Amino acid sequence: MSWLWAIIVGLILGALARAILPGKQDIPIWLTLIFGVLGSLLGNAVAGWMGVGDTDGIDWIRHLLQLAGAVLIVAIGAPLWASIRRGSRSHGR
Structure with a gap:
């Protein structure tokens, strides 16, 4: 069941990152889904290092860090994906 949640959360975070x-x-x-999952993992790691990974109630800081991680991954990954796509098109000619 945790994989299902990772996919759902990853898709939501990736879509939010693209919207931001x-x-x-x-x-x-x-x-988008993969970048969202990676951003979530990055945010969880940072939250753990900061000591706010698991708190009483809703872990707002962890969720914000997950979103920030997704934004960072999408911001880096989208141009890389575009350059890879352009590169593969020019080699096919």
Whole structure:
């Protein structure tokens, strides 16, 4: 069941990250999901290092760190994906 939650949360975080970032991120939905999951893992790691990974009640700081991680991963990954796609198109000619 935890994998199902990781997929759901990853998709939500990836979509939110794409909405927050300016411009168009031309990445497929599956990559949005992967970037969201990676951002969630990054946010969880940072929250653990800060000592706020598990608190009483709702872990707002951890959730914000997960979103920040997703924004960071999408901001780095979307241009990389675009350059990879452009590179593969030019080699096919």
